[in-house]
Amino acid sequence: MAVRDVVVIGAGPAGVETAAALRSRGFDGRITLVGGEDALPYQRPPLSKGYLTGATTAADIELRPEAFFEAQRIELIRGDRAARIDRDGSRVVLGSGRPLPYGNLVLATGSRPRTLPLPGASLEGVLSLRGLPDAEALRRRLTGPALRMVVVGAGFIGLELAATAGGLGHDVTVVEAHSRALARALTPPMSARLTAEHRERGVRVLLRREVTGLCGDSSGRVRTVELAGGERVPADLVVIGVGALPNVDLAVDADLTAGDGIVVDDLLRTSDPAISAIGDCARFPSPHLGRHIRLESVQNASDQARCVAAAICGDRTPYSAVPWFWSEQYGMRLQIAGLSTDHDRTVVAGDIDGLRFSVFCFRRGRLVCVESVNRPADHGIARRMLAGVPDLSPEDAAEPGFDLKARARQRQLA
Amino acid sequence: MAKITYKHPDGTVTVLDVEAPNTVMRGAKINNVQGIEAQCGGSAQCGTCHVYIDENNTLPLPPMHESEDDVLYGTASPRRENSRLSCQIPVSDDIDGLVVHLPEAQV
Numbered sequence: 130m131a132v133r134d135v136v137v138i139g140a141g142p143a144g145v146e147t148a149a150a151l152r153s154r155g156f157d158g159r160i161t162l163v164g165g166e167d168a169l170p171y172q173r174p175p176l177s178k179g180y181l182t183g184a185t186t187a188a189d190i191e192l193r194p195e196a197f198f199e200a201q202r203i204e205l206i207r208g209d210r211a212a213r214i215d216r217d218g219s220r221v222v223l224g225s226g227r228p229l230p231y232g233n234l235v236l237a238t239g240s241r242p243r244t245l246p247l248p249g250a251s252l253e254g255v256l257s258l259r260g261l262p263d264a265e266a267l268r269r270r271l272t273g274p275a276l277r278m279v280v281v282g283a284g285f286i287g288l289e290l291a292a293t294a295g296g297l298g299h300d301v302t303v304v305e306a307h308s309r310a311l312a313r314a315l316t317p318p319m320s321a322r323l324t325a326e327h328r329e330r331g332v333r334v335l336l337r338r339e340v341t342g343l344c345g346d347s348s349g350r351v352r353t354v355e356l357a358g359g360e361r362v363p364a365d366l367v368v369i370g371v372g373a374l375p376n377v378d379l380a381v382d383a384d385l386t387a388g389d390g391i392v393v394d395d396l397l398r399t400s401d402p403a404i405s406a407i408g409d410c411a412r413f414p415s416p417h418l419g420r421h422i423r424l425e426s427v428q429n430a431s432d433q434a435r436c437v438a439a440a441i442c443g444d445r446t447p448y449s450a451v452p453w454f455w456s457e458q459y460g461m462r463l464q465i466a467g468l469s470t471d472h473d474r475t476v477v478a479g480d481i482d483g484l485r486f487s488v489f490c491f492r493r494g495r496l497v498c499v500e501s502v503n504r505p506a507d508h509g510i511a512r513r514m515l516a517g518v519p520d521l522s523p524e525d526a527a528e529p530g531f532d533l534k535a536r537a538r539q540r541q542l543a
Numbered sequence: 544m545a546k547i548t549y550k551h552p553d554g555t556v557t558v559l560d561v562e563a564p565n566t567v568m569r570g571a572k573i574n575n576v577q578g579i580e581a582q583c584g585g586s587a588q589c590g591t592c593h594v595y596i597d598e599n600n601t602l603p604l605p606p607m608h609e610s611e612d613d614v615l616y617g618t619a620s621p622r623r624e625n626s627r628l629s630c631q632i633p634v635s636d637d638i639d640g641l642v643v644h645l646p647e648a649q650v
Contacts, residue, residue, distance in 0.1 A: 149575050200575075432650060505617075
């Protein structure tokens, strides 16, 4: 008899939500969740924010309590990693040698921080942020005496760290090679406003500056960050935040199609239909862009988890969720609905100086993305609009005093 | 501790004893009640823990903050007079017996 059991590799939000959704849909086979880490599965977004200040504790960020896994008959394997996939034998072999037979295998292996091949990258005091141990190492330093901290990379992680560390009284410099912050993720007006806010709050943001090396003292601690052109920035702590790479090794070793992500179809199946890939590690066809993309977000992880659990239970609905993202810096709430990739026009509505505004992004006249700061109604309404055919033109958005919430309210009453 | 009743759109009912300091959202998540997503983890960002408070409710619920009100504009199922985000309702003895109705869709 064929094995129905599901093995999920990776116990981040993608993996945990897959296991949970299978059970809540009534899947009755064995479910094994291979964690790798020692901690109970946790939420990552607080690791660059409240977890570093102590406002958020380890218990606050648990995805589910330990009793949940027992009650739901989900075997959670911690501290043992998947070593290889034996596709001919339909089993995963763990590092400990334990075999896990599967009917369906879900790869939710996540991503890891990209490293920079810099001289001095292994000095004491040079960190990156991905998991709980990284956050603990950072928290120990950031809750101590004031430091000179250099963040390499003005992405979400880098800017959130800069805001958190600045708020704790540290002297923070952000160094970014590109001509603007969050160049891949945000439109120019949003990126400019965010950069201005950091500068107003005392964070130095250096753009178009290449880091060429890190120098330490005789005890091996980092002391200086060297930039192209010879500029030197003193540093007691350096955090590298230059993006993430998908964890594809298991898939590649098993001859599944993979490159920058494990390639899947619209039902999130890899080149082997018994194996799916979801979350940060998956490269999937986006109906919103008409090509394969990879996204690193909680939304993508949890929506793909529900999609793959449904498919395993026989409900094969192609993945089409509207991507959305959020960030929090200095208590301001940045939310992004949709993908601004390839947009050709932006319209700013609201109070940009007072930090209550949205940037509406259009591609050939069609709304494709809305970036909002402290305008959660705009964000929510935009997500709904982007799930269908949005009826908002750039000219509408550019009307003086345009307010998406007032428009929605009027339509509700109409 | 409070007894919370979650009524599903298909007519089925889940009754849970939820301990403080959880929220009505967290009570559903830790017991794997289908129909509550809470993708943002309970920070009133995403609107995927939307519930309708039972129309006969007389229990005292915390007032709605502006951010919750704003987020409710973007829920997947229509917003009604009795819409709330379940992550903004802390569990306490005061809400023992609360009945919430789950919407057709959260995302």
